[in-house]
Amino acid sequence: MTRSTVTTPPPGAVPPETHPDAPGPGQPLGPHYSRCFGCGPDHPTGLHFEASSPDGLTVTAQFTVGENHQGAPGLAHGGVLAAAMDEALGSSIWLLRKPYVTGRLETDFLRPVPVGTRLFVKAWCTGISGRKAYLEGEARMGAPDGPVAVRAAALFIEVTIDHFVEHGDVSGHEFEVNP
Numbered sequence: 001m002t003r004s005t006v007t008t009p010p011p012g013a014v015p016p017e018t019h020p021d022a023p024g025p026g027q028p029l030g031p032h033y034s035r036c037f038g039c040g041p042d043h044p045t046g047l048h049f050e051a052s053s054p055d056g057l058t059v060t061a062q063f064t065v066g067e068n069h070q071g072a073p074g075l076a077h078g079g080v081l082a083a084a085m086d087e088a089l090g091s092s093i094w095l096l097r098k099p100y101v102t103g104r105l106e107t108d109f110l111r112p113v114p115v116g117t118r119l120f121v122k123a124w125c126t127g128i129s130g131r132k133a134y135l136e137g138e139a140r141m142g143a144p145d146g147p148v149a150v151r152a153a154a155l156f157i158e159v160t161i162d163h164f165v166e167h168g169d170v171s172g173h174e175f176e177v178n179p
């Protein structure tokens with residue numbers, strides 16, 4: 001994909017290591033927050049991701065592009081597709097059981113995606129350097145080996161839990177960070 005040096009692991013970056021608490025193959029990841037736009041089952045118009053990890057490092061997820069995800073009539077909005085990539089990349093780095101946020105997200109849109117399409121999304125980490133994690137992902141149409149619709153590369157930055165407490169509204173909200 002076309003990407004910048006910002007999302008390319010620098011020399012000395014190390015590969016990610018599977019966390020002992022990472023879910024086993026085929027075990028659903030579950031939502032990290034019930035109202036998350038990407039994975040939350042209680043979000044009325046969200047993507048309702050169904051995600052798992054074959055190896056404790058890669059995330060594979062599926063969702064269907066719906067009426068509420070349109071840009072042009074009958075076609076997925078690019079921003080919604082970027083959100084789907086962000087969700088998959090964010091879920092894959094959470095497999096390491098450290099909190100990260102997206103610093104930079106790059107996307108290549110290769111094909112229009114009609115409403116009703118089942119998208120098969122995959123995300124993985126290409127390297128870690130200090131607080132920086134380098135990630136890549138792709139979304140394929142109709143099947144895990146279908147045509148690629150979107151490719152993404154990203155830089156995620158490690159934060160502390162205080163990031164969410166300080167900037168978000170965690171009081172009275174049920175965070176369901178997946179086990």
Ligand SMILES: CCCCCCCC/C=C\CCCCCCCC(=O)SCCNC(=O)CCNC(=O)[C@H](O)C(C)(C)COP(=O)(O)OP(=O)(O)OC[C@H]1O[C@@H](n2cnc3c(N)ncnc32)[C@H](O)[C@@H]1OP(=O)(O)O
Binds near residue numbers: 090165175
């Ligand atoms: C009780 C709650 C518990 C919750 C637990 C969560 C579990 C989650 C589980 C599952 C997740 C599922 C998926 C979720 C959704 C996907 C993730 C998102 O969408 S996150 C939302 C969007 N992103 C933001 O809102 C970030 C906003 N930005 C910031 O907060 C700051 O800018 C932050 C933290 C990214 C960096 O700020 P600094 O002050 O900590 O650090 P500085 O020094 O600025 O940056 C560190 C290094 O990174 C580089 N950097 C930072 N941003 C960069 C950028 N955009 N491009 C290039 N480099 C960047 C800097 O140049 C610096 O590099 P040098 O150390 O000097 O080499």
